[in-house]
Amino acid sequence: MRYVGASVACQWVSLVASIGMTLVVSRTLGLLWAGAAGEKDLVSLAIVVAVTAAVRSVAAMGSARMGFLASREVKSTLRHRIYGKLLRLGPSYREGVRTSEVVQVAVEGCDQLETYFGAYLPQFFYALLAPLTLFGVLATVNVPAAVVLLVCVPLIPVAIAAVQTWAKRLLGRYWGQYTELGDTFLENLQGLTTLKVYQSDEFKQAEMNEQAEKFRRITMRVLTMQLNSITIMDLVAYGGAAAGVAVALTQMAAGAVDLGGCLAIILLAADYFIPMRQLGSFFHVAMNGMAASEKIFRLLGLPEPPAGGVAFPGRRDVCAHDLRFSYDGEREVLSGVSLDVTAGGFVAVVGESGCGKSTLAALLLGRLRGYQGSLTVGGVEVGVLDAADLLAHVTYVGHESYLFKGTVRENLLVAASGAGDDELWAALEATRLAAFLRGEAGLDTMLAERGSNLSGGQRQRLAIARALLHATPVYVFDEATSNVDAESEDAIMAAVRGLSGRATILLISHRLANVVDADKIFVLDDGRVVERGRHDELVAAGGLYARLVRIQAESLGWSVGSTGGR
Ligand SMILES: Nc1ncnc2c1ncn2[C@@H]1O[C@H](COP(=O)(O)OP(=O)(O)OP(=O)(O)O)[C@@H](O)[C@H]1O
Numbered sequence: 001m002r003y004v005g006a007s008v009a010c011q012w013v014s015l016v017a018s019i020g021m022t023l024v025v026s027r028t029l030g031l032l033w034a035g036a037a038g039e040k041d042l043v044s045l046a047i048v049v050a051v052t053a054a055v056r057s058v059a060a061m062g063s064a065r066m067g068f069l070a071s072r073e074v075k076s077t078l079r080h081r082i083y084g085k086l087l088r089l090g091p092s093y094r095e096g097v098r099t100s101e102v103v104q105v106a107v108e109g110c111d112q113l114e115t116y117f118g119a120y121l122p123q124f125f126y127a128l129l130a131p132l133t134l135f136g137v138l139a140t141v142n143v144p145a146a147v148v149l150l151v152c153v154p155l156i157p158v159a160i161a162a163v164q165t166w167a168k169r170l171l172g173r174y175w176g177q178y179t180e181l182g183d184t185f186l187e188n189l190q191g192l193t194t195l196k197v198y199q200s201d202e203f204k205q206a207e208m209n210e211q212a213e214k215f216r217r218i219t220m221r222v223l224t225m226q227l228n229s230i231t232i233m234d235l236v237a238y239g240g241a242a243a244g245v246a247v248a249l250t251q252m253a254a255g256a257v258d259l260g261g262c263l264a265i266i267l268l269a270a271d272y273f274i275p276m277r278q279l280g281s282f283f284h285v286a287m288n289g290m291a292a293s294e295k296i297f298r299l300l301g302l303p304e305p306p307a308g309g310v311a312f313p314g315r316r317d318v319c320a321h322d323l324r325f326s327y328d329g330e331r332e333v334l335s336g337v338s339l340d341v342t343a344g345g346f347v348a349v350v351g352e353s354g355c356g357k358s359t360l361a362a363l364l365l366g367r368l369r370g371y372q373g374s375l376t377v378g379g380v381e382v383g384v385l386d387a388a389d390l391l392a393h394v395t396y397v398g399h400e401s402y403l404f405k406g407t408v409r410e411n412l413l414v415a416a417s418g419a420g421d422d423e424l425w426a427a428l429e430a431t432r433l434a435a436f437l438r439g440e441a442g443l444d445t446m447l448a449e450r451g452s453n454l455s456g457g458q459r460q461r462l463a464i465a466r467a468l469l470h471a472t473p474v475y476v477f478d479e480a481t482s483n484v485d486a487e488s489e490d491a492i493m494a495a496v497r498g499l500s501g502r503a504t505i506l507l508i509s510h511r512l513a514n515v516v517d518a519d520k521i522f523v524l525d526d527g528r529v530v531e532r533g534r535h536d537e538l539v540a541a542g543g544l545y546a547r548l549v550r551i552q553a554e555s556l557g558w559s560v561g562s563t564g565g566r
């Protein structure tokens with residue numbers, strides 16, 4: 001508001017200078033017409049014109065600068081808030097908003113608000129102030145003309161208000177279409193390789209064309225609406241100015257005003273309307289910003305995980321009791337899971353695809369919320385733990401980890417900012433990546449976006465090295481080695497087992513060779529723990545686990561009952 005006020009003040013100073021100059025010009029022309037103008041009048045006219053030009057240019061620069069500062073502050077504040085909100089929402093942000101929508105509102109949505117705060121708001125106040133100022137001045141010249149002009153000005157806001165409801169609805173739909181198109185575009189771009197592989201890109205292109213066409217149509221409707229309303233505002237503005245001129249001429253004919261006064265009214269008549277007319281133009285862009293701001297405020301209003309929850313406890317045991325969870329509120333994906341992992345223990349969760357293993361991991365990380373029953377770490381319910389604190393104490397490695405564009409060192413330091421090169425190399429040795437990187441540029445080896453210049457297995461080994469550096473009391477490995485070659489997998493599993501004792505480890509793996517050493521194995525089936533025990537006990541029990549082991553042993557050729565052999 002400070003900057004908006006200053007911007008209005010600059011515009012007003014410029015207007016006053018302009019009025020002063022117009023009055024002097026009109027008076028001098030009147031004198032010239034009457035043949036009464038002396039040299040002194042012409043000199044003072046030249047001085048007034050020069051001073052006015054200087055004042056107006058300084059005021060215009062000041063107003064633009066203030067508008068810029070206002071919009072810069074708003075954009076930066078909003079973007080900080082959006083960023084902070086995403087951090088507070090954590091990995092579960094996708095439950096409430098689509099990624100493309102976040103990008104669109106944070107970038108273009110905030111840019112649209114630039115016009116609202118930088119141009120529309122100052123113009124709004126200036127458009128109220130300018131006609132009143134002009135009225136005050138012209139009333140001293142000729143009251144009827146000043147009144148007629150003042151009365152016509154409010155017709156512009158009336159025209160704006162008339163289209164406002166319609167425009168609001170239309171712009172709401174426009175932004176809906178825009179984010180929908182952005183969403184499809186982002187998804188198709190990310191899946192372009194897959195689409196090419198299956199030659200489905202044409203089908204997706206047709207789908208996108210259809211959405212783009214819908215977006216084109218709504219954009220055209222928005223433009224039509226804007227042009228129509230600008231035409232109406234122009235009619236009012238220039239019609240009003242013409243009415244003022246007509247009154248001025250009539251008044252002069254009636255002898256109520258002299259030539260100088262009549263000229264002053266004619267020259268200033270348009271100034272009554274220009275600010276309102278300008279407001280009308282900004283209004284449409286501002287409305288677009290307002291529609292975007294609705295999306296911004298919806299994002300900022302999304303419910304957050306409880307902040308300032310209970311701090312991560314000193315204990316590290318993990319326990320689930322009668323844990324139930326459903327994604328859609330209907331089908332239970334976990335239907336009463338009970339398991340316990342003692343502090344420093346190495347526990348595995350196995351089961352057929354879709355039985356709920358990753359869901360369990362996501363609940364433990366607080367990535368999914370709204371479970372029933374109990375899931376505790378160190379005796380404290382995960383649901384009441386402080387979300388950031390939980391993530392700082394539980395390291396998760398999934399089957400596909402994110403690597404950032406930058407050096408290997410930068411990617412590793414994400415997990416342990418203070419680690420020295422020796423520690424980084426030790427983690428790389430543990431995941432058998434050191435030899436490869438030594439042949440490249442070592443820790444300074446550059447990674448492309450998502451680590452796309454590494455192989456799938458190398459990416460994953462780097463992600464596991466990063467996790468090993470993140471010294472936390474609890475680790476969750478969810479199919480972390482699924483795309484790693486067998487030899488490296490053995491080395492990595494040895495490093496993972498090496499963590500047990502100082503950290504509690506939950507290992508989710510469909511490769512049963514990895515779990516034979518686990519202190520306890522929980523076998524999930526359709527959202528329930530159906531078996532629990534050590535590898536040998538479960539094999540001896542001859543249940544689901546034994547069946548899964550037999551199937552894998554046959555296909556991979558490792559002997560049932562072996563510990564770690566393949
Ligand atoms: N985001 C989701 N929305 C709705 N349902 C989901 C979602 N994610 C998973 N599911 C469902 O929950 C069930 C359990 O999925 P989950 O990913 O936990 O299985 P999993 O045991 O880890 O499988 P896999 O071994 O194949 O990774 C599946 O039936 C799946 O369809």
